[in-house]
Amino acid sequence: MSSGSGFGDEKGGSSSVGEPEYGHDPASGGIFSSDYKRHDDLKEMLDSNKDSLKLEAMKRIVAMIARGKNASDLFPAVVKNVACKNIEVKKLVYVYLVRYAEEQQDLALLSISTFQRGLKDPNQLIRASALRVLSSIRVTIIVPIMMLAIKEAASDMSPYVRKTAAHAIPKLYSLDPEQKDQLIEVIEKLLADKTTLVAGSVVMAFEEVCPERIDLIHKNYRKLCNLLIDVEEWGQVVIINMLTRYARTQFLNPNVNVKSDLIKSNPLGEKAFYGSDDEEGKEEKAEAAALAKRKPYVMDPDHRLLLRNTKPLLQSRNAAVVMAVAQLYFHLAPKAEVGVIAKALVRLMRSHSEVQYVVLQNVATMTIKRRGMFEPYLKSFYIRSTDPTQIKILKLEVLTNLANETNISTILREFQTYIKSMDKDFVAATIQAIGRCATNIGEVRDTCLNGLVQLLSNRDELVVAESVVVIKKLLQMQPEQHSDIIKHMAKLTDNIQVPMARASILWLIGEYCEHVPKIAPDVLRKMAKTFTNEEDIVKLQIINLAAKLYLTNSKQTKLLTQYVLNLAKYDQNYDIRDRARFIRQLIVPTDKSGALSKYAKKLFLALKPAPVLESPFKDRDHFQLGSLSHLLNAKAGGYQELPDWPETAPDPSVRNVEVPEWTKCSSREKRKEKKVEKPFYSDSEEESGPTESADSESDSASGSGSGSESEESGSGSESEESREESESEQEDKEDEEDKRKKKKKTDRGKVKAPAVESPERFFFIFSRFRFLILEVQRLASDSCSLRTSCRRWHKKTIAPSGSVKTYELLHRITGEGLGVEYCFSRQPFSPDAHMVAVQIMFTNNTNAETKNLHVEDPKLQSGMRIKEFPEIELLPPGEMVTVVMGIDFCDSTQAANFQLCTHIRKFFVSIQPPVGELMMPVFMTENEFKKEQGQLMGMNEISEKLTLGEKCQNEHGIVQRVTSAANVSRSSCSSSLKSNLQVCRKDGVQWDFSVGYCDGDWHNAGEGYSTGPNPVAP
């Protein structure tokens, strides 16, 4: 059967064409035909009209794929069903398509139009799934289509679709890296997204596509820090790892002073004073002294922000998140604060053994640098007999790293029990660990050595061999005192068979042959006898031993050495032959012997430095902890180096999120630019804008009274429609009521008291106002339905914002003493409902009277109209007079130009309305708002920038600035968390300005999308 299917595989998609039985012998033909029959049968099922049959066929096909069987010849039959109504069939077709599209590129194109249709679906979930499958089809030819789809989805109003767009970015990038620049643009846009749903995915895309573009993070840094706790756990891991790298490039090393203090010894005078103090006190004072001398280190508030916002995540149930935070603290936190991660890491030791394995690797690295951190948890690393060997060995590593003078006795006692274990690999590792403890801690060296020597009489050869190797290393440190141990070991050569151990003993004897002058030649004699049967590594050591003895004691060993060298000369291993030849030339004086032989003794019997028994985890921390590269101790593909701390901190102001000045001239240009760039504006950004969640209820209470009259005009004209609509309104109200109740309840349970603003919160809000984007939109062309909706809201209008901003129309110097200011009074302009009321204030600063003030020669854009104020007959000196004029700006922010005339002069003036002034405040429920919002298509966008000065250091200030810039005020909505302000223009064109934000609490993330009615699929 397997051969049959193999043949089928080769044939691939063309199998349906030919008749493969021809010319085959009957037996194999049978197999083939049955094979094809099976597929034919599936094809038939797929072609049938019954969904159940299709489903059955797809299930069988998916099962084939799962088993790794090739089902590519069914491609045409399957792809036909891509538009199937049945959702499970559809899903399975998707599975199939994604699996085989790469192999059958041409046929896969047939399905593309289905997904393109899906991308336009009103249901966000369908849009998302269409994008997901489309972007998973690895066919190069559709790259432009994917690019377009991603761009569109990146500005979709649904955060879920935007998330999917973020997921699609790395897919496209891997398919066609040429698209990088365009993708970076999309990433930049999505990085500015404020929803938690998107944050994790876009950072993942960032890491895959352009991890080097750290500059893209600046503006989003504070936002990411603040969103972090609400992002789903997988996203958290990615964001934390990225922020670790970011912080390394942007902040100063918090430990830089501390470290140098520890190294630096105290100045002479101080030493006497502090000598009596305990260790800590000394350190502290030294630190203080040093700090006083140099510029004190002050942590960047953003650095602090990161540390503070990640700390709660140590409590996560997800081990990867805990590890990510732990590595962040290890790499970024001041020394004194790193300790907090120990407890969490120890907790992970309770988890699955794979998790333990990774955590222990990282703990092992940490313990080398920061031993103190884990000392209190020493007992948590005690080994249990049920641990897998690899865990045991890692724990042993950690215990060894943790050993110091105070706890060494406890640890050694623990090690004693381990030596009795049945797991021999583990016993060997324990002996190594004892050796390392002995080298590191001088006090216990003798005890350990004695213990190890006792192990030499152990019955298990492996134990003995390992002990020999370790003893050899220990003896090298102080050979003089231990000639008896060397003698003891020399005796072992008779019994021990493990080559490494034999080699170690021989080396020891050779090296210290002067300490055992009687035994050494005898050992060589014995070894010479068995030379031919030894392992290579032992043979090499025999040659070594012979050479050394020849040099020290040539009288006794000359012949033996010659014998050994002769044996070695004809050895099978060329290494040994080479060695023998080399040594003979070096030590045996001949006529031709070179200058080197004079130094042979020096060469061979030089003092050798004792081996340093180091942890294999030393210096691994140059890899980012928790990374794959760290675990493997080798750079893995795509690993981003953890940069060194900068010497001087880069400009911290890059993270400031500024809203540049709202200037009249530039704003217009900018708007034009933007329009050129993006012909379409989706409603994705409409959450941007100022509002405040906490006190919205009180806002609404105060606001409800005053603005009502502004609606009066609308109500008058449309009274009949109002009746029709009243019912639906009632329902909406009820909905609203319910929701409000619910919200209240959830609010009560909420953890974060929104009233208390921490500084980060403020930064967060700060950042989201970098671009204030007011989305302005003509609702529908027939004004009838619009007015209806206006009418509906009339009862609940909200107050216009309290402060009315005054603009200068004419400066008193240019006006030769006549100063003119204007403001938008936000009162209805009674003569014409379509006009905006502009209040104009004339001040006469001259000493003479000004007469006949009036408007002349208005230069207006088409469609704009102006209603002049009645002529002012007389303005006495020092007096002020106020008049009201009406201007129909016709939805645009184009200026109205006209001449202001007095009895003697004419002044050219212009009035340009800020967007907010073109709107009329209307109260509507969230549901209504959503409904309206849902109908908005093809947007106009007006964006402005604000510069926030030093004064704007709190949320209130910023909100004020933004609202004043946009000329709108905060409004409340059903939820205290998100506010929507719907403003309606008087002339029946609706402007929609939605403002809102979700605060940092996770329970509120994406609020605006979840509480509303779900879009209905047509």
Added chain:
Amino acid sequence: MIHSLFLVNSSGDIFLEKHWKSVVSRSVCDYFFEAQERASEPENVPPVIPTPHHYLISVLRHRIYFVAVIQSEVPPLFVIEFLHRVVDTFQDYFGLCTEAAIKDNVVVVYELLEEMLDNGFPLATESNILKELIKPPTILRTVVNTITGSTNVGEQLPTGQLSVVPWRRTGVKYTNNEAYFDVVEEIDAIIDKSGSTITAEIQGVIDACVKLTGMPDLTLSFMNPRLLDDVSFHPCVRFKRWEAERILSFIPPDGNFRLLSYHVSSQNLVAIPVYVKHNITFREGSSQGRFELTLGPKQTMGKAVESVLVSSQLPRGVLNANLNASQGTYTFDPVTKLLTWDVGKINPQKLPSLKGSMSLQAGASKPDENPTIIIQFKIQQMAISGLKVNRLDMYGEKYKPFKGIKYMTKAGKFQRISCLKDNVVWKTLQPIPALISKDSSVVSGLMFAQPVRHSQ
């Protein structure tokens, strides 16, 4: 991130493969099989294996290796944690995560994997969201599906992913509204021959089974929250509230979930509820050894110690054990040398004991390994740390739910009992604990304490 996933059974066959990016040939698993061969025990296969072009990260659960193939740098724990989440999901769906269960439900498995990862990055891992997307197979549904040809895939598009509380399904309805909480504590202890404790720590979890209508908002408070030293929460728990008031406030997921796991600070003295007296001796030159073991309760506050199971790995030299149990049954496996004694309930009046002789290989020298005794037990209605739930309140819904709290203590190093631990269901609590008593008695005297003299 994650390129592909291969499921490998204990006999080394790949029985399922799934690719999220381009197809990776299954021959990449050869590196894994090599490592598997090198490892002496199944659990000793290194979790991360580098190969020339890929990295293999694997977890072992229920004797199935889940081998993920990755191509570039990714935190290994990220993958490991995800794979465990996959296994948890399978278990949640099929009851058991065995090769047979996966093969039977291969389509559902495939659909699940498709939803859980997008392009190798986790997409939906919350069980509540997944259950909305793909309905778990039940016997009834399987029957109905075969007849009507309907599907396991949710008819409606799920909204859970868009929700503020992604862990909870919307529109949950129950006729009986119930919320059960199990406080399950495990003791890990290492005890030496003399009975003194080397280490002992208590790890606890609160597993919940919440079946409540609508969107309830629960708060759970403790009498003595200070006991909890180190906690980790389900994402539903509001962390700030815990920090401020030591109250667990949360909107629960629907169904079974682990609300909290905690560690009781080691400063508190841990009362070990069971003691063991034992005497295992081998005489030099003789082919016989003596085995004596007695168990007794200690500090159990009058609660019975149940489901006691003693196991010990006897030295390799032991050929057979001829023992006599005063209660329960014992078995000795002459191949693995594992002695297990199913004791049952400990009667304080008549302490259970196991006595007898062991026969050694003729001529073999006295074994020098010391056998470790592992004891498993459980005690109902008691949390050994003394943790007590004070009250459970519900906001946000009008009905009165039925509330239940259950305490239980078990003990153990959980790797050994992981298969049992996963079956903790409210009605049948059957976790088997293990108290590890490491016998350090046989260590021959003060090895390191006394200097060795070499007579010359």
